[in-house]
Amino acid sequence: MARHFDFPGGIHPPARKQRSAEAPLRSAPLPSRVVLPLQQHIGTPAEPCVSPGQYVRTGERIAIAQGMVSTDIHASISGWVRSIESHPVPHPSGERASCIVIDGDDKDEWQRLPVLNWRQSHHAELIERLRHAGIVGLGGATFPAQIKAAIGEHHRIDSLVVNAAECEPYITTDDVMLRTHADDVVEGARLMAHLCGAERILIGIEDDKPEAINALEASLRASGTDDDAPIALRVIATRYPSGGEKQLIKRLLNREVPSRGLPADIGVLCHNPGTLRAAVQAVREGRPMVSRVVTLTGAAVNRPGNVEARLGSLMCDLLAAAELREAEVSRLIMGGPLMGFELSHTEIPLVKASNCLIAATQDELPTAPPEQPCIRCGACETACPAGLLPQQLYWYARSHDHDKAELFNLFDCIECGACDFVCPSHIPLAQYFRAAKDEIRFRRHEALKAEHARHRFELRQARMEREAAEKEARRQARKAAIRRRSQDQGLSEDSQPTETTDNAANAVMEDDIKTLRIAQAAARAAVKKAEKALARASETGEGDIDDLEVQLATARENLRTTESRLSAAREARENAS
Amino acid sequence: MSLMHAEQTAIRHPGDSGRLMAWVAIATLPGIITLTWHFGWGVITNILLAILMGWSLEATVMRLRRRPIVATLRDNSALVTAILLGASLPPASPWWLLLVGMIAAIIVAKHLFGGLGHNPFNPAMVGYALLLISFPVPMTQWTAPLGLLSSQAPSLSDIVFHITGLSGTTLPDTWTGATALDAFKNKPETVMASEFWATSPLPEGARTAWYSVSLAWLAGGMLLLYQRIIGWQIPAAMLGSVLLAATVLYAVDPSHHGSPLFHLLGGATLFGAFFIATDPVSAATSRRGKLFYGAGIGLLIMLIRTSGGYPDAVAFAVLLMNFTVPFIDYYTQPRAQGHSRPNHGIKPPPSSNEDRR
Ligand code: SF4
């Protein structure tokens, strides 16, 4: 039965966590300049609300969230806005993006949000706070936290899972942070459970982090009130990728997140410990997200360890502080060695998603040998935690046979890289899969574009119809008002013609009203459906949110049209009788 | 994309594709040594010639395709194909027989289909089947198990003379004998199995020789399993279905069917189970698919042995099952996480249509 509580596959790569986990959490020196990308989260980039030359304080909002899936950006040091410019950002293909650059004044003057007590605040207020504090998931997905916090509105959540598994080699941010800040994490878990209505909290952690486990146990003993959700600490055997959201849920609860679904669909919400700590700080101390813990490691740094660094600090400065031996570096890796990517230079800022920076020597992580043909040995299948057949996916991804790739569940691939790790032919499988997914998404997007144009046209039509219907309703209302006034004055001549209307016309009106009432109910249902689709899309971050918004607006216009028509018909009936 | 690779770390792992194939080559050694011990130097000449031809053919094709030659030879796939074909042919086969077989294996079966990884059929078995159909006489004349060192055994110079093809297509009578399966196959209908064996139809020691060779292949197979070069699925399913079918037939009619042990050890069953059917490129790919694939080979072997026209059937059974691989692959997809059922068949998933809407 133990097998049941498990995900298939998985690998045991060398952990190499020792070096960075031994050092205590340090604070990185205050940077003299920060570069803050406008998009450090999944969703729409924020809009800058400062101008060059303006003085900002640490924690002051410098860019405002746009749309539903977005979040604010804050100054991470105090000083003067230097420019808003395009700057290289952490990205596999070395892309540039628009960033706000701030020159520091070394004073670190803070501007905090008002302090809140989460046990006494309204949900709406707390959720607003998460948005205004720029809290995003620090586990890698950088999904805005307020959306996850509000997920209880649409889903019944029974369990909150704290994902402290941290299974990828080299990375020790959660481990080291938990040793010193377990209390904050536990309180953050309680806060989030309170918001989503979870009945219990499960902390999943791998058994190679004894110190973090001790710290958590201690803070669990020390804290909590009687009406808080019960917290259970679950220590699991180390295996990559236990820290995958779906894999951890499977291991802790033996539930499977449905394909293309969310953990919320099976009553679970997953949070990374770093996110929880940031959320608690935002509420309790009014501290927006201006820093994060990052692991600096690899054989080419003399002082490996974890530092709490301001967002926007340049990677080169962080590495210099960790005493990088530049000559020995053969690969610079952002993220872990399995899911991360190589950087070509380090003039890029630390962002909310950056959890680890590895400066590896040639001996440590040798360059991959050349790719060889797939011999269909099946090693990748044995390693795949999603129960896929990577060898088949590879075949179809390479030949751009997208239908077949989807038939073999391409979109259930979590891009964990376990298959690459074991492949004897050194095929970068996960990279092929990511590319195939992008290609499919792009095609769908193209197909949707045409659809989107049609939806916009429909919205315009609906608006015009609504305006006409409203005009008609106003006319009928005016008429009714005049009639009523004249009736009040006892003038009976005006009512003369109404007596000539026969019963047949009346019956027709009754029928009209009935049809309109049905149309109104249908329009109301359509609005509900559109609202749901939009809510879903903003929870998953997938789907064309713009398009869904247009569709919702159309449905609303239609509803108003039917409502106006109905009231017009009613007035007309009144007038006629 | 993983920037870390298993073989570059300290964990236990078979290594890269080339090393994987090298292990297969190493695992054939017990079988080759035992074969040589019983059947003489002809086994070695077969294999060496085949290897030379395999390398030259591969190099030629790589030249024509303008691909790196050395890097391709290092994947060791031509080496393994050559060893397997050389070991399957009657010892001291003439050079032209080997050459035709190797051309069919390397050029036709492998490179015309796009090279390693793209070949739907097992190259060595394509070569073998082609030879068996085209040259049935030299293909069914096995040397008698005279032993490597006995005085009757042909000397190395005899063999060299023979493989040059100068001595004609047939072997000198004193050398030849039929394989056990072959002899049993040709047993007259009226003769009971027990009577047949009582007439000692085979040269002396032939059965022991065949059995010990089979056990040597088994030993090599165990090495492959231990080194995780092959999975247990195909050999287990194939041997299981051979045993099952043989037991049923033997139980129903012991006088006209070989015993299960005879079917297991008397022919190329074990060689096929560990070295031929497990060729990953042409086999079914999922773990579940491999079970069906192996079981299918086992059943076909028994079907051809009992009712077909050829005494041993590993090559045909494997090739026939190679045909079914795409079909097996479609129908044996494992259940992916988050799905209630595995996807079957070749229709596109309904979910993708939904998404497009
Ligand atoms: S591990 Fe590599 S070589 Fe083996 S089947 Fe998978 S993709 Fe092919």
Ligand code: SF4
């Ligand atoms: S990257 Fe995708 S296919 Fe490869 S092991 Fe991970 S989930 Fe499976």
